[in-house]
Amino acid sequence: MNTETLQHPQGAAAGQTHAHDTVESVSGLSPKALHYSRVFELFVVAAIIMLFAGAIHLHVLLLAGDWDMFLDWKDRQYWPLLSPVVMIMFPAALQGIFWTYFRLPIGATVGATCLMVAVSISRPASFMWWTDYPLNLVLPAQMIAGAIVLDVFLLVFRNALFTAIFGGFAFAFLFYPSNYTIFAPFYVPVSHQGMMASMADLIGYVYPRSATPEYIRIIERGTLRTFGDSASWVSALFGGFICIFMHYAWWYLGIAMSSMKFLPNNAKVMALMGTKADVKASA
Amino acid sequence: MSKPVLEHSTSRGKIVQLIQKTMKMLLLWLGLTGLIGIATESAWAHGERSQEPYLRTRTVQYYDVHYDKQSVKVNEEFTLIGRFRLMEDWPDAVSLPDTVFLSAYSPGPMITRVESYLNGMPARQSFSKLELGRDYEFKLVMKGRVPGRHHIHPLLSIHGSGPLVGPGQWIEVTGAKGDYVQKVTTMNGIEVDNLEFYGTARALKWYAVWLALAAFWLLFWLVRPLLLPRWIALNKGREDVLISNRDITVGVILGVVVVAISFGGYMYAKHEYPYVVPLQAGTNKVDPLPKPAHSVDVKVLKASYDVPGRAMHVTARMTNHGTEAVSILEFATANLRFVNTQAPGADKAISADYPRDLVARGGLGLSDQKPLMPGETREIKFEASDALWEVERLVSFLTDVDSKFGGLLFFVDKSGNRLMTEVGGPILPTFTAL
Numbered sequence: 164m165n166t167e168t169l170q171h172p173q174g175a176a177a178g179q180t181h182a183h184d185t186v187e188s189v190s191g192l193s194p195k196a197l198h199y200s201r202v203f204e205l206f207v208v209a210a211i212i213m214l215f216a217g218a219i220h221l222h223v224l225l226l227a228g229d230w231d232m233f234l235d236w237k238d239r240q241y242w243p244l245l246s247p248v249v250m251i252m253f254p255a256a257l258q259g260i261f262w263t264y265f266r267l268p269i270g271a272t273v274g275a276t277c278l279m280v281a282v283s284i285s286r287p288a289s290f291m292w293w294t295d296y297p298l299n300l301v302l303p304a305q306m307i308a309g310a311i312v313l314d315v316f317l318l319v320f321r322n323a324l325f326t327a328i329f330g331g332f333a334f335a336f337l338f339y340p341s342n343y344t345i346f347a348p349f350y351v352p353v354s355h356q357g358m359m360a361s362m363a364d365l366i367g368y369v370y371p372r373s374a375t376p377e378y379i380r381i382i383e384r385g386t387l388r389t390f391g392d393s394a395s396w397v398s399a400l401f402g403g404f405i406c407i408f409m410h411y412a413w414w415y416l417g418i419a420m421s422s423m424k425f426l427p428n429n430a431k432v433m434a435l436m437g438t439k440a441d442v443k444a445s446a
Numbered sequence: 447m448s449k450p451v452l453e454h455s456t457s458r459g460k461i462v463q464l465i466q467k468t469m470k471m472l473l474l475w476l477g478l479t480g481l482i483g484i485a486t487e488s489a490w491a492h493g494e495r496s497q498e499p500y501l502r503t504r505t506v507q508y509y510d511v512h513y514d515k516q517s518v519k520v521n522e523e524f525t526l527i528g529r530f531r532l533m534e535d536w537p538d539a540v541s542l543p544d545t546v547f548l549s550a551y552s553p554g555p556m557i558t559r560v561e562s563y564l565n566g567m568p569a570r571q572s573f574s575k576l577e578l579g580r581d582y583e584f585k586l587v588m589k590g591r592v593p594g595r596h597h598i599h600p601l602l603s604i605h606g607s608g609p610l611v612g613p614g615q616w617i618e619v620t621g622a623k624g625d626y627v628q629k630v631t632t633m634n635g636i637e638v639d640n641l642e643f644y645g646t647a648r649a650l651k652w653y654a655v656w657l658a659l660a661a662f663w664l665l666f667w668l669v670r671p672l673l674l675p676r677w678i679a680l681n682k683g684r685e686d687v688l689i690s691n692r693d694i695t696v697g698v699i700l701g702v703v704v705v706a707i708s709f710g711g712y713m714y715a716k717h718e719y720p721y722v723v724p725l726q727a728g729t730n731k732v733d734p735l736p737k738p739a740h741s742v743d744v745k746v747l748k749a750s751y752d753v754p755g756r757a758m759h760v761t762a763r764m765t766n767h768g769t770e771a772v773s774i775l776e777f778a779t780a781n782l783r784f785v786n787t788q789a790p791g792a793d794k795a796i797s798a799d800y801p802r803d804l805v806a807r808g809g810l811g812l813s814d815q816k817p818l819m820p821g822e823t824r825e826i827k828f829e830a831s832d833a834l835w836e837v838e839r840l841v842s843f844l845t846d847v848d849s850k851f852g853g854l855l856f857f858v859d860k861s862g863n864r865l866m867t868e869v870g871g872p873i874l875p876t877f878t879a880l
Binding site: 184185186187189190191192197200201203204207208235236237238239264265266267268269272273275276279283294295296297298299302305307308310311312314315316318319321337339340341343344345346347348349350351352353354355356357358359360361362363364365366368369370371372373374376377378379380382383384394 | 545546547549550551552554555556557558559560561563568570571572591592601603605609623628630631632633634636638641642643644645646648649652653656657659660661663664667668670671672673674675676677678679680682684685686687688689693694697698700701704705707708709711712714715716718719721722723724725726727728729
């Protein structure tokens with residue numbers, strides 16, 4: 164293909180700025196090249212959705228596990244703490260990549276949306292259609308609210324550190340209120356066998372999960388319950404504090420993972436890889 | 447001119463070949479997946495035979511298990527009652543029953559749990575500190591939900607050890623799954639027509655709201671040149687064309703809207719549901735059943751398992767501490783039942799609802815059928831012989847690190863009163879017929 168046809172007719176050069184410059188004009192790509200670029204972007208978007216929907220879903224399954232999976236695990240203490248700490252990892256990495264290479268403040272939202280897409284497929288498919296559990300037993304938490312705010316903080320600050328401090332904190336702190344609207348009906352009290360239970364407890368009891376006995380739930384443990392009604396907010400605050408560090412670490416992890424590193428093609432490395440006789444021996 | 451055209455057509459041909467190969471691989475994968483799906487049958491049981499013998503013979507011994515129905519309609523309740531003994535000779539490799547949960551083993555929620563009790567206490571939550579060597583009585587009230595033939599067991603889950611199942615029975619559920627209803631009234635008067643769908647529509651609406659906001663934010667950026675032009679512009683140092691003041695304004699407004707919806711929704715939910723409770727946690731204590739007044743002491747002197755004959759031989763010294771003469775009625779272990787057909791009341795020992803696949807046809811053989819008189823001590827040999835040892839995969843206890851057996855020995859007096867004694871001890875394999 165003739166590369167000259169890919170150049171923009173006006174060919175904006177580095178250092179020349181104009182008031183009406185656009186991304187297209189500055190890039191110097193011709194309309195044809197821009198068309199090809201757009202087609203390429205469609206493939207990239209499709210690949211990102213599939214790859215990261217799967218990856219983030221697996222990641223949350225492994226690390227947030229039952230707290231995100233089951234209704235009767237969504238307690239006041241661990242759920243608002245652990246879920247955002249786990250869920251910020253991939254969005255932070257994606258944010259780092261999208262911002263560093265493209266100045267796109269959408270990484271966190273991409274991650275949160277990918278997870279939502281994945282759970283929207285997996286929960287009904289695995290639990291409702293395959294194993295006959297009611298969907299309300301496995302309703303997932305959403306992190307889109309926190310992710311959008313995280314992206315907005317990046318857009319405003321344009322700085323990884325400040326985004327981590329304010330955005331990372333906001334991501335976790337918004338998790339509880341933005342999900343409470345979904346799960347509030349499941350905390351209404353019911354009387355069952357002469358004992359009080361929340362509706363979530365009752366749903367967990369009525370539909371047997373043979374390999375998941377009640378005692379396996381890690382909920383409402385520790386002295387944090389002495390804070391009474393405010394236990395969730397204390398958890399949310401602490402989650403926010405942890406998310407500051409988590410965001411910062413995963414931002415740079417994302418950038419590191421999207422960078423290419425090559426081993427130098429010298430005799431030592433070749434000997435190490437076994438493609439050449441030992442350097443010392445040959446010497 | 448011809449060379450570039452040739453290269454062009456060659457590369458196009460390669461791409462077409464690659465697409466064709468990919469399509470073939472996809473079709474092959476889909477075909478194989480479909481074939482596996484067709485060839486795979488539903489799981490009929492729960493792998494209860496795969497549990498190590500020492501788990502089934504020396505931990506929880508279920509007895510007097512009864513299913514009041516074996517066929518129910520959708521929404522119809524049935525009851526599963528029984529007792530279990532926590533064996534005194536508890537294996538070292540198994541965690542003690544310090545935290546346990548009573549349940550029913552079923553292939554998913556084909557049936558639902560209505561109520562459960564341990565020694566009359568509600569068993570919605572777990573129990574702590576059950577005692578070894580003592581008996582407990584359970585009751586499970588279940589309800590048919592999904593039509594089909596389901597294998598149901600009583601189940602005691604022990605923290606650190608896992609599930610220990612009782613005798614499984616096939617329960618036929620008839621009707622239509624769509625007819626299943628679970629009505630609930632909350633403590634603050636909310637009438638729930640069906641627990642199955644409670645809160646689901648509300649959750650889906652909120653997911654839709656958040657997804658719509660995410661879609662707006664993503665499309666706001668995706669409609670513009672996305673990757674390559676932005677990357678080139680950034681490398682040229684023209685960050686100014688990548689993010690405009692309009693972008694920041696839209697972002698800030700969206701951020702404010704998100705925060706407002708989050709906290710506004712939270713406040714509204716608080717107003718909508720003023721009385722809420724946290725998830726209920728913690729364990730309950732339950733006392734064991736009272737110890738029986740009289741008992742028979744059994745000391746195992748010698749035990750062996752005849753591998754080719756599939757028979758367990760036990761020689762034991764038995765002392766009757768009661769006031770009535772007693773006969774050996776039954777040896778039970780791992781839900782298998784070996785009944786002495788010559789004992790009084792042997793014909794009624796196995797109830798009609800007990801799973802027949804767990805009853806040994808050969809019964810229990812004794813060296814001496816003479817009743818054990820009050821205060822008498824005698825050495826008696828008994829033989830539990832049946833292919834069930836092999837079918838239930840209980841013979842691999844010979845490979846356990848501590849080759850021991852355990853079980854319950856039932857005695858009966860002439861009035862039909864039963865006495866129960868725990869038996870167990872080291873066992874020796876015999877690889878030729880005795």
